[in-house]
Amino acid sequence: MGHHHHTKPRVISRREMLGLSAGGFGSLAFMGLFGTLPFGCKRAGHLETASNLYLGPHYLPKAKNVIFLYMDGGVSQVDSFDPKPRLAKENGEDPRKKFKVDATQFDNVGKILKSPWDFKQYGECGMPVSDLFPHIATCVDDIALIRSMVSNFPEHTNANYFLHTGSGLQGRPSMGAWMNYGLGSENNNIPGYVVLDGGLIPPGGLDNFKNGFLPASYQASVFKAGPEPVANINPREDIKNLQEEKLQFIKQMDDSLIGKIGKADAVESAISNYELAYKMQSSIPELTEFKEETEATKKLYGLDSDDPHLRGYASQCILARRLIERGVRFVELTCPNVGADRWDQHSNLKVGHERNAHAVDQPIAGLLKDLKSRGLLEETLVVWTGEFGRTPFAQGSDGRDHNPSAFSMWMAGAGVKGGTIFGKTDEYGYRVIENEVTVHDLHATIMHLLGLDHKQLTFRFGGRDMRLTDVHGNLVKDILA
Amino acid sequence: MGSVLLLIGGILDNPPDILLFLGRFHPVVVHLPIGFLIMAFLIQLASRWRKFNPLGVYIPLAWLMGAVSAVVAVVFGYLLSLSGEYDKETLFWHQWAGIALTLLSFACYFVHKQWNNSPSIIKWIIGLMGCFLLMLTGHLGGNLTHGSNYLLQYAPNSFRNMAGLPSKMEPRKKVAVLDSADVFLDLVMPMMQSKCVGCHNEGKRKGELLLNTYENMMLGGKSDNTIVPGDALKSELVRRITLPMEHEDFMPSEGKLPLTDQEVVLIKWWIKSGAPSKGFVTQLDTENTIGPIVSNYLGLDKNNLFNKRVSPPNQGVVDTLISHGFVINPLMKDNYFLEANFSLSEADLKASDLDALLELREQLVWLNLGNSNLEDSYLEKIGSLQNLVKLDLSGNAITDTGIKHLSKLENLESLNLYGTNVSKGVLELVPKLSRLKKIYLWQTQVTKTDITQLKKENPGLIIIAQRE
Numbered sequence: 041m042g043h044h045h046h047t048k049p050r051v052i053s054r055r056e057m058l059g060l061s062a063g064g065f066g067s068l069a070f071m072g073l074f075g076t077l078p079f080g081c082k083r084a085g086h087l088e089t090a091s092n093l094y095l096g097p098h099y100l101p102k103a104k105n106v107i108f109l110y111m112d113g114g115v116s117q118v119d120s121f122d123p124k125p126r127l128a129k130e131n132g133e134d135p136r137k138k139f140k141v142d143a144t145q146f147d148n149v150g151k152i153l154k155s156p157w158d159f160k161q162y163g164e165c166g167m168p169v170s171d172l173f174p175h176i177a178t179c180v181d182d183i184a185l186i187r188s189m190v191s192n193f194p195e196h197t198n199a200n201y202f203l204h205t206g207s208g209l210q211g212r213p214s215m216g217a218w219m220n221y222g223l224g225s226e227n228n229n230i231p232g233y234v235v236l237d238g239g240l241i242p243p244g245g246l247d248n249f250k251n252g253f254l255p256a257s258y259q260a261s262v263f264k265a266g267p268e269p270v271a272n273i274n275p276r277e278d279i280k281n282l283q284e285e286k287l288q289f290i291k292q293m294d295d296s297l298i299g300k301i302g303k304a305d306a307v308e309s310a311i312s313n314y315e316l317a318y319k320m321q322s323s324i325p326e327l328t329e330f331k332e333e334t335e336a337t338k339k340l341y342g343l344d345s346d347d348p349h350l351r352g353y354a355s356q357c358i359l360a361r362r363l364i365e366r367g368v369r370f371v372e373l374t375c376p377n378v379g380a381d382r383w384d385q386h387s388n389l390k391v392g393h394e395r396n397a398h399a400v401d402q403p404i405a406g407l408l409k410d411l412k413s414r415g416l417l418e419e420t421l422v423v424w425t426g427e428f429g430r431t432p433f434a435q436g437s438d439g440r441d442h443n444p445s446a447f448s449m450w451m452a453g454a455g456v457k458g459g460t461i462f463g464k465t466d467e468y469g470y471r472v473i474e475n476e477v478t479v480h481d482l483h484a485t486i487m488h489l490l491g492l493d494h495k496q497l498t499f500r501f502g503g504r505d506m507r508l509t510d511v512h513g514n515l516v517k518d519i520l521a
Numbered sequence: 522m523g524s525v526l527l528l529i530g531g532i533l534d535n536p537p538d539i540l541l542f543l544g545r546f547h548p549v550v551v552h553l554p555i556g557f558l559i560m561a562f563l564i565q566l567a568s569r570w571r572k573f574n575p576l577g578v579y580i581p582l583a584w585l586m587g588a589v590s591a592v593v594a595v596v597f598g599y600l601l602s603l604s605g606e607y608d609k610e611t612l613f614w615h616q617w618a619g620i621a622l623t624l625l626s627f628a629c630y631f632v633h634k635q636w637n638n639s640p641s642i643i644k645w646i647i648g649l650m651g652c653f654l655l656m657l658t659g660h661l662g663g664n665l666t667h668g669s670n671y672l673l674q675y676a677p678n679s680f681r682n683m684a685g686l687p688s689k690m691e692p693r694k695k696v697a698v699l700d701s702a703d704v705f706l707d708l709v710m711p712m713m714q715s716k717c718v719g720c721h722n723e724g725k726r727k728g729e730l731l732l733n734t735y736e737n738m739m740l741g742g743k744s745d746n747t748i749v750p751g752d753a754l755k756s757e758l759v760r761r762i763t764l765p766m767e768h769e770d771f772m773p774s775e776g777k778l779p780l781t782d783q784e785v786v787l788i789k790w791w792i793k794s795g796a797p798s799k800g801f802v803t804q805l806d807t808e809n810t811i812g813p814i815v816s817n818y819l820g821l822d823k824n825n826l827f828n829k830r831v832s833p834p835n836q837g838v839v840d841t842l843i844s845h846g847f848v849i850n851p852l853m854k855d856n857y858f859l860e861a862n863f864s865l866s867e868a869d870l871k872a873s874d875l876d877a878l879l880e881l882r883e884q885l886v887w888l889n890l891g892n893s894n895l896e897d898s899y900l901e902k903i904g905s906l907q908n909l910v911k912l913d914l915s916g917n918a919i920t921d922t923g924i925k926h927l928s929k930l931e932n933l934e935s936l937n938l939y940g941t942n943v944s945k946g947v948l949e950l951v952p953k954l955s956r957l958k959k960i961y962l963w964q965t966q967v968t969k970t971d972i973t974q975l976k977k978e979n980p981g982l983i984i985i986a987q988r989e
């Protein structure tokens with residue numbers, strides 16, 4: 041077979057041709073390696089081509105970018121956005137006498153536990169928010185709250201994969217990878233899918249952010265907090281030319297390999313990664329030094345706080361805005377390590393939730409306000425959610441166990457009807473009783489806001505046209521503006 | 522058998538509910554004999570071929586099954602007719618054609634089974650007669666349920682004319698401006714057509730009420746207060762459509778799609794205005810209360826720019842702009858609307874780029890020229906990009922002199938002037954942009970007093986002038 045390749049040009053199959061067109065930007069990227077040609081340079085060319093090669097929104101988008109504020113561990117809905125006065129009335133009573141209790145992860149079912157926080161109504165819409173989030177509460181008129189989320193999994197790793205990739209099993213492409221696959225990136229100096237690692241990588245690890253069966257260039261780049269957000273961002277070579285010559289040499293080698301074996305995703309992605317890495321050496325330092333940010337802006341996000349975790353998350357939020365401004369399609373923020381675990385308070389709910397909330401509340405509110413005043417909230421969708429909720433009864437005496445049967449999440453920004461509350465849970469906040477929203481529904485809605493039809497955006501793998509929503513997903517129309 | 526039932530039925534002037542209930546199963550039951558009889562005829566036809574010859578033995582059975590199930594259908598059909606909600610003449614013919622078909626089916630059975638030696642010409646004549654009766658009965662039944670013009674409603678005019686029907690009415694032209702909207706023809710009649718006429722038509726006459734024309738609506742039905750011009754609350758029609766959905770008098774009944782809140786408001790207003798047969802909404806609406814609702818109902822407040830098809834962009838122009846640092850994105854899969862974004866470029870915008878943008882004026886709906894060292898003089902050309910819906914000019918040293926040129930952007934919905942040097946000029950500009958919904962004015966020279974005035978003069982506008 042090897043000999044065959046040398047003597048006769050290899051015929052590219054239809055499938056490979058599609059694959060090439062969808063993800064094979066390697067050679068294109070080379071054209072731009074030392075020039076100024078933008079990454080999306082062939083985008084307009086797609087206007088004239090067959091529909092299955094089309095790159096771009098299916099219909100007029102509302103949002104161009106997504107900032108995904110991932111609340112790792114599962115925020116308790118009855119302590120944040122879904123007040124349940126009945127818990128206070130029946131505090132300390134046996135939940136099994138009140139309703140059917142499902143098996144929980146640790147099966148250490150305690151008494152009904154009232155929320156340690158008070159709720160107040162905010163904004164023109166009067167949305168109730170607990171005292172955990174006094175800053176986010178000032179933004180409720182821009183927020184569409186869903187109280188009727190459900191997950192298929194009661195355990196972190198599967199639930200994380202499910203929320204990120206639409207499948208509870210490891211190995212599927214992440215949301216951000218799908219968005220970049222569907223829409224392309226606008227900036228050729230920064231990856232289109234960036235994860236800002238605030239300190240906690242969620243259970244399930246980096247597979248939450250992978251490209252799965254999509255071309256490898258769509259996977260997330262993880263930026264770390266600290267002085268060197270991306271490893272080896274400063275060139276090791278003293279002489280600039282030396283690095284360029286090295287890269288040229290690698291390019292020649294790779295080119296001749298591609299000439300021999302034809303299209304190979306691994307090689308193409310390696311080429312585009314080299315290309316991107318080179319460009320990032322100049323774009324990233326500019327990005328992560330907040331030189332142009334005013335003191336007022338820094339203060340708004342909370343960079344002047346005494347809480348180092350809040351400061352950390354604040355700089356992640358500023359960075360998220362700066363990435364969006366530079367055309368990055370999908371930015372995910374993971375949670376800071378506040379020293380009391382992620383939002384996963386199986387015990388000591390009050391301390392743990394309070395520390396986590398304190399670190400993220402002001403930066404998130406700052407982000408929403410900053411985006412809004414600059415006009416960026418009009419084209420950015422901000423998504424706030426955990427992977428599931430927590431039980432209305434205690435685990436042990438002062439914790440809450442996992443609850444996939446109900447949790448709250450919110451979205452703000454482009455195309456979202458601010459000040460709306462959608463869905464309803466029972467009087468304990470334990471189960472959804474009205475307008476259930478699945479993770480697939482959420483994915484379909486996020487894609488819709490970006491102008492993508494979740495049924496149309498497919499990738500052929502394993503003999504099937506795969507989708508982020510698999511064979512599920514209904515738009516949550518009531519929260520659309 | 523049918524005639525026996527008819528005799529009993531004559532006594533039943535007030536049929537008990539249970540019989541009416543059973544009658545409602547007629548549409549379900551009736552399709553069984555239809556299937557059997559068609560099958561019988563097809564088997565009879567097919568068995569003429571040698572290959573299907575063995576099927577011949579089933580012919581009598583198929584006719585018998587058809588006949589027996591037809592008896593059941595006739596009984597249920599008779600029960601349904603007791604409600605008296607159907608057009609009498611059509612009902613008469615439907616009923617007797619059905620009974621005749623039943624008897625004929627038995628005849629077919631006997632001809633095939635008992636008198637197997639009868640000449641095949643007889644078998645074919647009664648078989649074909651059965652088919653004809655089947656179609657006739659079915660058609661009349663369809664007319665009873667859906668109205669006599671149901672079948673040919675969308676037929677080509679040549680068919681309609683052959684059947685003695687007039688050519689189809691040209692659909693009323695879609696209202697383009699509020700001033701041309703007619704209260705009855707554009708509001709009330711379309712609502713009736715889509716939600717009410719299905720049951721209140723010449724064939725069905727539910728509640729003896731017809732809602733298919735203005736005259737019939739005014740005639741009323743069982744109750745003579747269907748529409749009381751000038752008094753919406755006394756009108757039975759309004760009462761019926763505003764009852765709780767669970768109420769048995771609620772209309773439309775039987776779980777059909779109810780009228781929307783907006784439609785109810787509009788009907789009430791029409792009746793309150795004297796229920797005229799025609800008249801312009803804007804002339805009747807002297808207090809100017811209903812205009813915005815009508816606009817919304819007719820979709821006039823939406824930008825219909827995106828309903829247009831635009832031609833493909835000039836590829837050369839697109840390539841030039843891209844090579845100068847623009848990102849050009851398609852915005853839809855099946856149309857050529859484009860977004861152009863220069864804010865990511867490190868280069869300065871050149872005057873010649875604007876000429877290139879002008880060549881995309883048809884396609885360009887989103888334009889981002891943020892932080893591009895834009896000058897006031899450039900805005901003249903931007904002002905003639907008439908399809909712009911979103912325009913971002915933030916972070917440029919532009920002033921009131923420049924934004925004057927934007928006054929003709931009639932499709933503009935969002936204008937971002939954050940971080941520019943504009944001031945009082947926005948007060949003049951904004952009223953000229955009729956579709957403008959959002960304006961960003963943070964970090965500009967526009968003062969707080971100006972903002973207050975802007976808010977007062979443009980009540981619907983979302984103004985973002987500060988970072989809260």
